[in-house]
Amino acid sequence: MKKTPLYEWHLAHGANMADFGGYKMPLWYPGGVKNEHLAVITGSGVFDTSHMAVVMVSGLDAHDLLQTCFTKDLDACTGKKRAPLCPGRCAYGAFLNERGEVLDDAIVYMLETHSYMAVVNSGMGGVVAQHLTAHAEGKKATLIDLTDRVGKIDLQGPLSAKILEKVLANPDAVFKTLPYFSFKGHFDTTWGPADAVRLADHTPIMLSRTGYTGEFGFEIFSAPDHIVHIWELLLDAGIESGIVPCGLAARDSLRGGAVLPLSHQDIGPWPFINHPWSFALPFNAEASSSNADTLSSNAEHAGFTKKFIGDGALGRVKHNEYTYAFSGMDPRKVTPTDPAEVLDEDGRAIGTVLTCVTDMAIGRHGNQIYSISSPDKPKGFAPRGLCCGFIKVHAKMAPGQEVVLKDNRRKITVEIVENIRPDRTARKPMAGMI
Amino acid sequence: MKEINELNLPQDVRYTKDHEWARAGGEKVVIGLSDYAQDQLGDIVFVEMPQPGDVFGKGDEFGTVESVKAVAELYMPVGGEILAVNSALEDTPEYVNQAPYTNGWIIEIKPSHPSELDELMNQDEYVSMLKGL
Structure with missing residues (x-):
């Protein structure tokens, strides 16, 4: 069983630990899961999410490769006008096999032209990297599985920005134009834009306006060595706001109430169609607008805006x-x-x-x-x-x-x-x- | 999670392998869930209890406690007739977490065979069992 950088911290703070996705993870802390769940809705909570995996996709054909393998249309996915994904923006979707079944869901971040990062679930870095590699034949694309080489903390809840403000070197610049599903900075200092987000003590982070609780907040990526330090900084900065460390049980109940699927449980080895997550599929505009007021009837909507692995199978499902x-x-x-x-x-x-x-x-x-x-x-x-x-x-x-x-x-x-x-x-x- | 030496395991109750406790007093026995069990389950959000008058044998399921993640069965430490249930748990199920041996009691019964109590574990035996888990 693997451990995240915060494993010792969890033990020292009395967390109830369990195996999840190949990692020893906290289920809840002594304050209790109810308190954690409510804190994220009314205040703020931090989650250790370093068990999740990061896969880098780069090269002249990186965009084409993701267009082929990822369900979201990267050329039409940002905002109401469905603008193309641009550097600093990210999108939620899934990787399917030829049968239209889910390998894993992911958020794909566009770092710069020809360079993307996919954040996938615990233990799935290798699987997704292999899947992409298999479809990269003849394409100029490089896949790097960064499993366990990037740490992540989710800061979630309506008071999250107020807490983050206290630990950032340049909060005004960071918070200016940081809409939902956008990000700034980088965890790797050799990367040009890494300076965009630094903590007051100069620790570089990638800050993303995303999360998996349905509540306002951020995902913070950093080198694993900095994770314990960042976690403790946030807890200190959040004392007045009543910040609470939260385990996987609260994450599960929060995402359930927010109608977000858990990969390999709510989406999995069956066709990725007729579900509440039609926003993860590239339906053409007419289909998606009519889909807003019908529930899970997306199989009847003809037409995707692009071709991708599994698209044909989704249209041919016999026993819906x-x-x-x-x-x-x-x-x-x-x-x-x-x-x-x-x-x-x-x-x-x-x-x-x-x-x-x-x-x-x-x-x-x-x-x-x-x-x-x-x-x-x-x-x-x-x-x-x-x-x-x-x-x-x-x-x-x-x-x-x-x-x-x-x-x-x-x-x-x-x-x-x-x-x-x-x-x-x-x-x-x-x-x-x- | 509490270490075994941090658990509240009073000597005036008997314990089952399923982590219920039973406290004898006169003709009645009060039953609840041990500190170990509530700590393992996490926050209790619902307790399903039987009706007064219901009769169960030793080891029968008489209700459930529901945490955020899971549902756990409650089993009779000794057989008997339900005399009372802790109706305070309907609105305040967290008593099972906060005060498992006092405000968090679950049922009171009239035992059919009071001698069944002697078959349950005392504190020392229960601690030994927990150490083996």
Whole structure:
């Protein structure tokens, strides 16, 4: 089992550790996972994410190679106008095989012309690098798997910019024009733009306006040697803001409530279509606009804006399965590994449960789900949390429809939803967060 | 995660291999979850309890505790009839984490065979078992 640079810190601070993706990782700290989950929604939390892998893609044909292998159209993916990806911007998508099945999801960063960086999941650096290498034949492209050679910390929550401001050498310049899914700086000092973001003590970092909690925040990349130092700097700077170190359990419940998939669990070795993440596929403009108000019906939309590995298979799926987000009526869950099945109103088994977690920041009031950070939450709102997650079913469903989830222990009724935790902060403009 | 020497393991209760505790008092036995179990599970967000009057045998599942990540079954340390459940846990399930042997008690029963209590582990035996895990 591998260790991240923060392993000793986690042990010294009483973390409950578990194996995840080949690494010993913290599940939660003694303050408890509920406290961690809520801190990220109302304040700020830091996550050790150095288990994730980085793959560098460079060369004259790097762009072509990624266009071939990555689901997002790099020529039409930035902002509402779908501008081409440019240096300083990044995009979320997936790497598929010829059958249209997911190898892994990724964020691809454009460092400069002919130079990109893909951030993939724990243990997937080698797999993705190999996949890209296999498709790079005859292309001028160099792949470097930087697994364990880049460290990462995620600083998440609405107070994250206020905390970061205290540790940056040049916060005004860094925060100016740093929209969602953009980044500045570099973890490698030999890189020209590395000077764009340095901590007050000159440590170079790459700072990205991304994360995987659904809340406002940053991912911080640095050389592994600096990670413990940066972690402690952030915790010190965040004392007044109530910053909390957070483990993988809070990351899982936060991303569940934010309708974000966990690779190899919610997306995996089945066709990457008919799911809530149509933004990861290069649908043409008409398809994506009509897709906004229909749920997971993207198989019916003809036409992608580019060709990519797996595209044909996605259009030829014979037995469509549909992935939907759901929300329960109370905190009670089913256990997907039991396994847990999905029953329709007549009690027929129509699919399986992929993820089932409790988002402790939300509750139902009437027909509406509110979060503790909802500006319009009912008076005295004190939620006990709602079970939520993803199901994959044979039948097409609509928001508001109810299904029953059944494991070896219990049956619970849940509702198909488009959104789970309301009033998330991830996309809030920087200006309002400093 | 707590080290074994950091665990709160009182001597006035008996323990099961599934980490429930049972405290005898007069004709009744109060049952809850050990400090070790609550520490392993993490924050409890829901406790599912039986109805007063329900009767269970030793080792039967009588409810569940639900953490953010997982659901764990609760098993009867001794058989008997449910006299009361801790209804405070409906709104404050975190009592199981904060005070597992006091405010976090789960059920009170009338044991069918009080001698079953003698088959449970005392503190020393429970600590030995935990050291072997």
